[in-house]
Amino acid sequence: MKKKLLKAVVVGTLVVVSLVGCKKADKNDTQTSTEVKTEVETEDTSVAGEPSEKEKASTTKEDSEKKVITIAASSTPHAEILEQAKTILAEEGWDLQITEFSDYVQPNLVVESGDIDANYFQHIPYLDSFNAEQGTHLVNAGGIHYEPFGIYPGTKNDLSEIAKGDVIAVPNDTTNEARALLLLQDNNIITLKDGIGLEATVNDIVDNPYGVKIQELEAAQVSRVVPEVAFVVLNGNYALEAGFSVGKDAVAYESSESEAAKTYVNVIAVKEGNENNEGIKKLVEVLKSDEIKKFIKDTYDGAVVPFEN
Template identity: 75%
Template sequence: MKNRKFVTVSLAAALAIGTIAANGVLVSADAKKGTIKVAASATPHAEILEEAKPILEKEGWDLEVTVFDDYVQPNLVVESGDFDANYFQHIPYLDNFNEEQGTHLVNAGGIHYEPFGIYPGTKKTLDELEDGDTIAVPNDTTNEARALLLLQDNGVITLKDGAGLEATVKDIKENPKNIQIEELEAAQVSRVKDEVAFVVLNGNYALQAGYSVSKDSIAHEASDSEAAKTYVNIIVVKEGNEDSEAVKALVDALKSDEIKDYINETYDGAVVPFEESTDDADAAKEETADDTADTDAAEDAE
């Protein structure tokens, strides 16, 4: 009976103090700040988010992660307000999506970079390519361009001048071996690897297919290239929410040393933590300052 009273008193005391145990860490009940709902691709995005949960929990946030297997719904559920953020895409895809769908989504922070790679199908090296062979690539605008640019960099095709990040198969200028480019939804590309000479894959789908960038890719984008800045995977939120306490906490957790170490130790070069250079940060500040100055000037002119 005495023991029972002791437990009751101890529990009451704990509640009076306002603390609860979470994964061995005492968190003030008053410090609980709410739930952050994030839509994500399964690999590596949702895995990285799972690693960030304890970091956010210590700060009073519950992180709720929902996995999506496409590139459309994660943006729509953030636009609708059903989710606070998503984590699956790079900036060119986001810009293209906003333009095509009329959405109002913005970049809240760059987290990692996934080198795009050429992987073996029925052929093991590009030297084995024969006339009429087929190479599978993603069919969405920015990722198809990225795949075609990588094939160009490795001498398979030549694109028209200026095709850049909007390149499609219609922009192929030279194709000496009459390579057939099979355009598929990004998640489907790896599934035809036994039917085509090569597949060109996003980093997350390469991981899901069991490929290692360092061991299996025939060629891939350099981690210190301009592509790393262009195709950094970002946290995306609806415009106006990028400076919210929840979103800032999420981005800070994902850019923490703990998460960087996890990424480097887990993904064998297929995922690389994104480090914004001082020059990039200064350029961003200058752009923001210019935008502010332009706005002020416009207001003064009214």
């Protein structure tokens, strides 16, 4: 009797366990089914042609993982060239962040302070002069292009029209003023002291047969007095900003073979010690690439010329 009772209890227990087990299995099956259904339902809820949430998250992660290069630049042509480089650099995992400036002082100061990694707006003589005058420690990390200096019309359209008392506006910073005066000398408008070269100022004019007046202005201001003076002498970038074409509008300009053109190559400048940083080397490499050279040649009508070295 006891054996029969024990057997009945065991059987009953097994039945209960079996039923509980089945119930749990059913519950798990329902959860799994629901999870699969939810996953299928949320797999692609994006609008056709737009990135899915998953793709957006992936893109955001990729952007955050890009290495950053910060650079200061004048707007034309430097920032425009950098925008082309930005696309190429992005494909190689770099985020080029460009800050535009309208003067020739702040771009150097922000690199000296370390606020920005590099700048692109100046040639080597100006860089050297700035270091000497300001006590900064900036160096050339790579030459990219040069901009032929030109004489452009103001109230007169030809140098043969120059008359006594005419005003010619030139940049007033040390190296650019010398370059402007040398170009005026090359076109027989003035004569400078022998051998003065890149140190020339208006005080070094020894002959002025036309009696012209040289108006010295901050470089960015020269193009703004075009309606008021006979001629202006402009850097390539400011000529572009003023809507001038070297090939079509300049009444005279530096030859691409001239020593001045080679001397005044525009460079990527960095604080001393940073010239071999990975990001700076990559930036210079891209700016000297065939793609960027082609962009420069196709875009600037001779006002900007890739530097070959």
